[in-house]
Amino acid sequence: MKKFTNRSLCPISTALDIFGDKWTLLIVRDIIFEGKSAYKEFMQSEEKIATNILANRLSILEAQGLVIKEKTTGNRSRYLYHPTPKAIALIPVIAELILWGNTYYPDTYTHPESLLAGLKTDKMNTIQAYTEKLTARLNRKKDKLD
Amino acid sequence: MKKFTNRSLCPISTALDIFGDKWTLLIVRDIIFEGKSAYKEFMQSEEKIATNILANRLSILEAQGLVIKEKTTGNRSRYLYHPTPKAIALIPVIAELILWGNTYYPDTYTHPESLLAGLKTDKMNTIQAYTEKLTARLNRKKDKLD
DNA sequence: CAATAAACTTGCATTTTGCAAGTGATAATA
DNA sequence: TATTATCACTTGCAAAATGCAAGTTTATTG
Numbered sequence: 124m125k126k127f128t129n130r131s132l133c134p135i136s137t138a139l140d141i142f143g144d145k146w147t148l149l150i151v152r153d154i155i156f157e158g159k160s161a162y163k164e165f166m167q168s169e170e171k172i173a174t175n176i177l178a179n180r181l182s183i184l185e186a187q188g189l190v191i192k193e194k195t196t197g198n199r200s201r202y203l204y205h206p207t208p209k210a211i212a213l214i215p216v217i218a219e220l221i222l223w224g225n226t227y228y229p230d231t232y233t234h235p236e237s238l239l240a241g242l243k244t245d246k247m248n249t250i251q252a253y254t255e256k257l258t259a260r261l262n263r264k265k266d267k268l269d
Numbered sequence: 270m271k272k273f274t275n276r277s278l279c280p281i282s283t284a285l286d287i288f289g290d291k292w293t294l295l296i297v298r299d300i301i302f303e304g305k306s307a308y309k310e311f312m313q314s315e316e317k318i319a320t321n322i323l324a325n326r327l328s329i330l331e332a333q334g335l336v337i338k339e340k341t342t343g344n345r346s347r348y349l350y351h352p353t354p355k356a357i358a359l360i361p362v363i364a365e366l367i368l369w370g371n372t373y374y375p376d377t378y379t380h381p382e383s384l385l386a387g388l389k390t391d392k393m394n395t396i397q398a399y400t401e402k403l404t405a406r407l408n409r410k411k412d413k414l415d
Numbered sequence: 416c417a418a419t420a421a422a423c424t425t426g427c428a429t430t431t432t433g434c435a436a437g438t439g440a441t442a443a444t445a
Numbered sequence: 446t447a448t449t450a451t452c453a454c455t456t457g458c459a460a461a462a463t464g465c466a467a468g469t470t471t472a473t474t475g
Contacts, residue, residue: 130291131315134370134377134385135298135363144462145276145289152281162422169277173464178423201421201472209373216369217281219362224280227355231280239280290431308453319433324454347441347452 127183141187146172147180148220151213154190154206155257157234161200184210205264211257218242218250273329284362287333292318293326294366297359300336300352301403303380307346330356351410357403364388364396 130136142148153159153168165177172180181204184190189210193203222242225231233239241249276282288294299305299314311323318326327350330336335356339349368388371377379385387395 130317132377133295133298133315134367134374134379136291136295136316137374137377138366138370139291139294143289143291143294145282145285148285148289149279149282152279163420166422169279170282171276174423175425175465176463179462197473199421199473202423212369212372216362216365219365220284221280223358223362224284226358228280228283231278231283233280309451312453320454321434321456322432325431343442345442345451 127186141183141189144180146170146176147184148213148217150177150180150184151189151206151210152217154204154210155214155217155253156238160203160205162202162204163200189213205261206257208258208261211254211261214250214254214257218246222246273333287329287335290326292316292322293330294359294363296323296326296330297335297352297356298363300350300356301360301363301399302384306349306351308348308350309346335359351407352403354404354407357400357407360396360400360403364392368392 127140129140142151149168149170149172150165153165159165159168162177162181165172165181166174181190181192184204185192187209188207190204191207193205195201195203221233221239225233225239238249238253241252273286275286288297295314295316295318296311299311305311305314308323308327311318311327312320327336327338330350331338333355334353336350336352339351341347341349367379367385371379371385384395384399387398
């Protein structure tokens, strides 16, 4: 089990204490930009995460309040992982990562392709659009529970 | 030795292949925002990086073209690590990390304190100011060599 | 009700991390 | 000039994390 420790009161190191590894942000990417929500879907990503690592990271994301785990009934996928506002707030971070990555490794690309294009031509609006879309979806979910 | 592998052509995963760990970005933080350049200075950071990890990460940063290692003479510090444009281009990523971290962990703070304040009140200008300052310093260094 | 599938868990070898101690080269000091 | 100190590491080793394959459990479909 990966243990959680706060190494300092630096916001950067605090953030890295949570997702400073090779896998966690890829799961967030899948949830936020690819609309994935099932365990199986995360397993299918190109980077081939190991199943025990995925289970571990999902539990950390849940414990840190970045995802909520929903139990469904009568469905093939029995659990669904949804982003919280705290995860949605990572969109600007990931957006800058995408731009940096593609600047220095130009043969990289995103799913969907329009994401990278959008960030290049109008970063602010692209970030805002994704943020609002996911926030709206989250609010609809919340309304249903009332 | 940590080995470098490209897990996919995703710009995010490509970026994480380089600095997807708990330490690398903290070294970049020290270089960029705290003006550190000597091995000893990195060792003194609050997070207490182990000396073998620091040596390993510096060699990776150098190999990936994020820092250049300068040999000095007649000085106390015999080697100095300077950021390349590729490292300077990480400023927006780190800036967003700072904002995210401080939003969800409000008792965190930055060195210098003005950095966090600046990002909160005028993100774009703060990023631009740091970028230009470091780029100018880099160019002065380059001129000297001509 | 048997077979399939989803979401894990377990076991184990390999790799990475963390900690302490040691080393070699240069620089300051007596 | 000899000695001491400092810097930038390297090495050794125990502990933790990762990667891979196989197994388990619960629900669902034919």
